[in-house]
Amino acid sequence: MHVPDGFFNLPVSVGAGAVAVTGVGVCLRGARRELDDRTAPMAGLVAAFIFAVQMLNFPVAAGTSGHLLGGALAAILVGPYTAVLCVSVVLLVQGFFFADGGLTALGINITLMAIVTTIVGWAVFRLITRSVPGGRAAIVAASFVAALVSVPASALAFTLLFWIGGTAPIDIASVAAAMGGVHVLIGIGEGLITALTVSSVLAVRPDLVYGARGLARRLVLRTAEGAEVPVTEVPATEAPEPTATPSAGRLRPLFIGGGLVAILLAGVVSFYASSSPDGLEKVAADKGLNAHEQDHGLSDAPLADYGVKGIDDERLSVGLAGVAGVGITVLAGGAVFYTVRRRQRHKAAV
C-alpha cells in the first residue's frame, strides 16, 4: 500500500503531511514515557520486524500494492506512541533507502500505515483486554482481533483520501470494494501473525510485552551449603508484585488457541515463515534488501553466503506463494470483473 509520488494531488499530500508531522510530534512526547534505555532497542527490533513483515508485498488491482502493516503488533509490543514512531521510521527508511513509497507521499503513508493502524489496533486491543479479564489467552485473542481490524481500517482511510484527492479517475466504489476485500484477507493474515508473535513473546519474555509486565517472582537467597536465608530488605528495584504463576489450567486456552492458530497458519504463516525469511535473506544478499523483488526471488534461490540451494523452504514457499498468488489473482480478477460489469451496466443504462 506504499503510495508513490504523484498518486495524490498536492493539497491532500500536504494535508496528510501536516497530520503526520503533528502525529509524530505528539508521539515523540508520549514515547518518552514508554521508552527507556532498554526499550530503545526493542523499538528498533519491532521496526525491523515490521519492515520484514511488510516485504510480503503483492500487487492489488485497485490499490498500489498490498502487504501486512504491523501497526497493531507494534502498539501491543512497545505501546502506541512508540509504535507510531516505529512504523514511521520504517516508512522513512523505505522511502529514503529503498525508494519504496514516494518522498512527497510520506505524509500519506505515515498517516495511513503508522497512525491509523496503531490508533485503531490499540483501541481495539484495550477495549478487549479491559472488558475481558483472562490473562495471557485474552491478550493473545485481543491481539488477533486488533490486528485484524486495523488493516481494513487503514484501507478505508486510503479510500477516503483517494475520494478526496486521488489523481486516478477510478470509480470510488470499486476502489473501496477492491481495497476493502483484499485488506480483509490481509487482515486475517496480519491477525494470525500478530497473535503468534505476541503469544511466543509472552511465553518466554513477558517483560517485553507492553502492558503485560509485572510477572517478576520473589528472589531467594542461599548460603554456600544451600540453606535458604530470609530476604531482609526489599529489593532496590520496584517491589515485585506477588503474581501467581499461571497454572496449567489457565494455560490450556492458550495452548488450544495456539494449536488452532498453528493449523490456520499452515497456509498463511508458512508462506511468511518460509518464503519471507529466506527470500529476505536472498534478497538482502543479492539485491541489497530490495523489498519488492522478493516475489520474483522465490523461483530461484541460490542461497547467499553458503551457496546452498534453499531446498527446504523453496518448494514449500513456491507452492504456498502459488496458492496465495492464485487466491489474490482470483480476487483481483473478481474485482476488475465486477468493476467492468458495473460500468457496462452503467453504460447500458445511459
Place this chain on the structure above:
Amino acid sequence: MSAGHHHQLYRAGDTPVHRLPPQCKLVAVAAFAVAVVATPRERFWAFGVYALLLAAVAVAARVPAGFILRRMVIEVPFVLFAVAIPIIGTGERAEVLGMSLSVPGMWAAWNILAKASLGVVASILLAATTEPRMMLLGAERLRLPRLLVQIAAFMLRYMDVILDQMRRMRIARESRAFVARDIRQAPVLARSAGALFIRSYERGERVHLAMLSRGYAGEMPAIRDLSASGRDWGMAVILPCLAAATAVLAWSIA
C-alpha cells in the same frame, strides 16, 4: 553480522556526489521530489528535463544505468496498477490499438508513472551514493528527532541480526536432514519463525549491552567530521534549483 549487508544498496565510490555531506543530499533529493510532483502533468518536456538532470547526477556519481534499472523493480506493483488505470478508469474513452481506454485514465497513468519513476530514481541515486550509516548521521544533522534516528539505527542493525539469525537457523535445519517436502512441515517453520523474533531480540539486546559496556550513550561516536561547508551546499542545491526553475517555467508557459 553488522552493516555488511547493505553494500548492495550502496555503491562505494569517490565521486563529488559521494563526497557530499549526507545532509545536503537528503535535502536536495527531497526538494527535487517536491518540484517534480508540483509540475503540471501536461508539460511533457519538463519531465524530460528532470530525467536529464538525474542522468547527469548518475553520470557524475558513476552509477551505471543497469544498476538503476535493476533497483527500479521496486516500481513493479504500481506500474501494474498504472497500466490498469486506463482500462478500469472512468470518463471519456478513446480507441487505442483496438482497446477502449479512458482518456483521463491515461493521463493519470502517465502522471503517476512519470512522477513516481523520477522519485524512485532520485532515491536510488541517494542510497547508491550514501552509506546507510551516513544517511542517519545526516538526518541527525538535519535535526530529525534523536529518538527517530536512534530507532532507525537500531532497525538497520536488527535487520542484519535477523538475517544472520535466519541464516544460522536455516543451516542448522538443513544440517539435520530437514526437507520441506510439503505442507506438513509448515508448522516446523512457523514454530521456528516464532523463535526467530525472540532470538533476534535477545541477540540484539546482548549486542546493545556490549555497546553500553563500551561507553555507548545513545550516539555513535562521530569519528568522521560531517559539517557541510558553503561549497557543499552550493553543489547540493544545483539539482533542486534547476528542478525548481523547470517547474516554475512549466507553470508559467501556458
Place this chain on the structure above:
Amino acid sequence: MTGPRMTGADSPPSLTVSRLAYAYPDGTQALFGVDLTIRRGERVALLGPNGAGKTTLVMHLNGILTAGHGTVEVAGLPVRKDTLLEIRRRVGLVFQDPDDQLFMPTVRDDVAFGPANLGLRGDELDRRVCDALTRVGMLDAIDRPPHHLSFGQRRRVAVATVLAMEPEILVLDEPSSNLDPASRRELADILKSLDVTVLMVTHDLPYALELCERSLILSGGVIAADGATHSLLADAGLLAAHRLELPYGFAVPALQE
C-alpha cells in the same frame, strides 16, 4: 538410519577429501588443497591454529559448504546436490558455535528435530530425545528455551541434538570448549563408548591425546602433518611451527595400553 552399517576392512573409508579448495564469497581463500582419508571407526583429531580453515573444512563434510575445487566423499558417496540428504543423515555435525545449532523454541523440540526428520515418531522419538539429553546431563532443561541456557549448557544441548540422530560419522568442531571439566570428561566417555567414526576439531592437545589415536594438523589451509597423536605431540618443532604447544604443567604420559 538408512542403509545397513557396513563393517570390515573392505568398506569404503568414512571420509575422503581430495584436493579440496574453497574461497568465501568475499574472496578470502581458506582451503588450498586438502587431502585426507579417515577410515571407518577411527577417531581423529583435527588440530591447527586459529584461522587455519578447520571450520571451513568441517562444513564441507556434510555439504553445508560446497567444494570450490576438489571432492569430498562420505562413505563412498560423493557430496553432491542429489546425495546431500543421505549424507546429512550419515554425518552428524556439532557446530563450533552452539547458537548456530539450536533454533527451536524448546530444548525438547530442538533435540527431536533431527530424529523426526529421519522419520521417527512417538515413543521411539521420545526415547531418543531423553536418552541423548541424559547422556549430556541436560534432561532437567528439556522444557526450557535453548537460548535461555548458559553457554556451556547450550553446547551440551548442541551435542545432544546430534547424538539423538545416531549418525555413523560424528564431526565435532571444538566440542569441549566452554564445558566444565567434568562435562569434558563425560563427553570424552560418550565419544569413546560410541562405535562411530569421529573427527574432532580441538585446541586442547591433552584432550586430543586422550581421545584420538590419530591427529591431523591443518595449517594455512593445507594438511601439514598426519600421524599418531602421540608422536605428533612429541615433536616440539612441528608443534611450534603451527602455533601449537602443550599446556602449562602437562607432561605427555607414557604410552599406555
Place this chain on the structure above:
Amino acid sequence: MTGPRMTGADSPPSLTVSRLAYAYPDGTQALFGVDLTIRRGERVALLGPNGAGKTTLVMHLNGILTAGHGTVEVAGLPVRKDTLLEIRRRVGLVFQDPDDQLFMPTVRDDVAFGPANLGLRGDELDRRVCDALTRVGMLDAIDRPPHHLSFGQRRRVAVATVLAMEPEILVLDEPSSNLDPASRRELADILKSLDVTVLMVTHDLPYALELCERSLILSGGVIAADGATHSLLADAGLLAAHRLELPYGFAVPALQE
C-alpha cells in the same frame, strides 16, 4: 582514563559484591546471594560448573544486569543508574560469546568504538587501535568485517576491543576458549604484563593456576570456595563437589616463586 590511579592499601577494593541475587525475566533464578571482594591489582579466577551463574555475575560488574537484590561496588562506587557511565569506563568486559561483542562493519571501527566513546580522536585513537590489535595478533585483519573471521579470530578481536579502552579492571568471561594454544599463552602474557585488576572466568584449571594467585568457586549461584588457586586445586574433594577436575596428564607443579 578519568580519575588518577590510586595505589596503596588504603584505596577501596576494585570489586565488592554483597548478597547479590538475580533472576532472569523468564523466572530462572541464577544468583542466590553472592559475596566477594577483589582488591586492587589482584588477578582472580572464577571457576565453577556450567550454569553456575558465572556469566550472570560478571554481567553485574559493569551494570549490564542490575541487581535484583544486593549491591555491587566498583572501586568504591556503587553501581547505579547515575554512576553507570563512569563504571563502564573503569570496567572492561570481554563477553563469553564474541558475536555479542562485535557489531561494527570492520574490525578497525569495532576496536575504535570504545576509545572513541571515551573521547579519543585522530592519531591517539589510531595508535590505541593498532596497539590493541597488534597485541592479540590481529593487525592483518584490521579492515575485514568481524563476522567474516574464524571463531578464534573473533575472540581475539573481542579481547582487543576491551584492551583498547585500557580499563582499570578487566573482567573476562572464558577468554581462552577457542584460542589456539599459542594465542592462549600470548593472552596469558598480556594479562600478566598489565597492571590492572583481573577477574577471569575459566574452565581451564591449569590456566587459572598459571595466571591467578587466587580463585573463587561459584556453584549453584553462591560462592562455594575462595582461596589460593594452588590450595583449591589440591583439594580433590572440593573440586569433585563442583564438577571440577584436573585434566588428563596434568600434575600440579610444585609451588614456584
